[in-house]
Amino acid sequence: MTDRTQKLARLALLLALATAIHSMEALIPFTVGWFRFGFANIIGLATLYIFGFKDAALLTIGRIALGGLISGQFGSPGFLLAGAGGLSSIIVMGLAYWLAGKFLSEIGVSVLGAVSHNMAQLLVAYALLVKNESIFLLAPIMILAAIGTGVINGLAGKFLIKRMKSLGY
Amino acid sequence: MWLRYFTLADIILILLMGIVVIFLSIFLPQKIITAGDMVFIQSGQKLVGRYSLNQDRDVSVAGPLGETKVLIRAGKVSISGSPCPNQYCVKMGKLGDGGAALVCVPNEIVVRLGGKESSELDAISR
Numbered sequence: 358m359t360d361r362t363q364k365l366a367r368l369a370l371l372l373a374l375a376t377a378i379h380s381m382e383a384l385i386p387f388t389v390g391w392f393r394f395g396f397a398n399i400i401g402l403a404t405l406y407i408f409g410f411k412d413a414a415l416l417t418i419g420r421i422a423l424g425g426l427i428s429g430q431f432g433s434p435g436f437l438l439a440g441a442g443g444l445s446s447i448i449v450m451g452l453a454y455w456l457a458g459k460f461l462s463e464i465g466v467s468v469l470g471a472v473s474h475n476m477a478q479l480l481v482a483y484a485l486l487v488k489n490e491s492i493f494l495l496a497p498i499m500i501l502a503a504i505g506t507g508v509i510n511g512l513a514g515k516f517l518i519k520r521m522k523s524l525g526y
Numbered sequence: 527m528w529l530r531y532f533t534l535a536d537i538i539l540i541l542l543m544g545i546v547v548i549f550l551s552i553f554l555p556q557k558i559i560t561a562g563d564m565v566f567i568q569s570g571q572k573l574v575g576r577y578s579l580n581q582d583r584d585v586s587v588a589g590p591l592g593e594t595k596v597l598i599r600a601g602k603v604s605i606s607g608s609p610c611p612n613q614y615c616v617k618m619g620k621l622g623d624g625g626a627a628l629v630c631v632p633n634e635i636v637v638r639l640g641g642k643e644s645s646e647l648d649a650i651s652r
Contacts, residue, residue: 460535468540497551504543512531 367526368404368412372419375400379424394506395471397424401447402467402514407526410451417447434486438478445477446470463518467511471503565603567596568636579603579639589633596637608633 379397397420405413421443425431430439450470453461461469479499483492529537567575569587577583577598585596592609602620608630615630627638 457535460533461539462531462533462536464532465536465539468536468543472543494554496554497547500543500547500550504540504547508540511536512528515531 364408368408368416371400371404372416372423375416375420376423376427379420380427383428395446395474395510396513398443398446398467398470398474399510399514399517401443402450402463402470402510403517403521405447405450405454405466406463406514406518407521410447410455413451414444414447417443437485438481441481442474442478446474449473462511463515464508464511467514468504468507471507471510472500475499475503563601564640565596565598566638566640568638570634587635589630589635591633594630594633594635596635603637603639604628605630605635605637608635 375397378400382393382396385394401413401417401420404416421436421440422431424439425433425436430436447470450466453466453469458466476496476499479492479496483489532540563579565575565577565579566573567577567585567587569589574587575585577585579598579601581598582600583598585598586593587596588594589609593607594605594609594615595607597604597606602622604620605615605618605628608615610630610632612632615628615633615635618628621628621637621639627636629636
């Protein structure tokens with residue numbers, strides 16, 4: 358098997374995994390409102406570290422599009438929120454990894470990604486749905502939640518990346 | 527220890543985010559709540575006036591029964607006179623900040639407080 362084919366197969370598997378996690382997370386019953394753990398971002402983070410930004414961005418776009426189709430939310434406000442959050446998150450994580458990868462571990466990169474994910478969602482919700490400034494009162498609590506999920510996902514991503522590297526990815 | 531997985535920069539980053547959270551939770555409510563300093567007057571379904579709560583002003587609004595007098599004084603708004611029989615709107619008193627409203631049902635007048643940006647919809651729920 359050539360390297361190219363191997364990479365394609367691995368990215369396809371990662372995309373399938375990310376889409377599955379993305380869809381299954383919607384089934385967790387106890388989350389409040391728009392709050393999500395963003396576990397699919399673990400795969401985005403690992404792809405960023407192992408295959409680079411371009412593949413990670415493609416994986417995120419693919420995951421959101423497929424996740425939207427699976428949940429039947431394609432094109433709905435919830436889908437737009439997921440899209441804005443996911444894209445800004447992967448862009449910020451790419452920048453953080455590129456600019457500060459020497460200092461920040463996977464955890465720091467993941468926290469930045471999670472915070473930008475939530476802030477982008479808040480902005481899109483304001484611009485398209487709520488159109489009322491009071492929505493920004495949610496900002497502190499959403500940043501706080503993002504720090505929590507960012508640390509959890511960062512730790513999980515760190516272990517996943519280590520494991521993948523030891524498997525020769 | 528869990529901390530060994532974090533680099534120094536990670537910890538500094540998380541602490542900085544924590545400071546941003548504290549700063550925002552103190553600063554944002556003030557900023558947003560003082561932004562709601564507009565008086566909106568509706569006659570029937572139509573918005574007939576938008577005034578700043580900080581400028582003293584007398585406004586007369588025409589309704590089906592006649593003129594309702596709205597008074598804006600020192601950051602408070604009240605209805606001072608109304609052609610309606612029961613005068614409930616006058617008895618509702620003065621409104622300062624917050625999102626409340628004065629309503630005169632017979633004369634179809636609604637006086638409410640809101641932010642600078644007033645859209646037709648407050649929120650869309652899914």
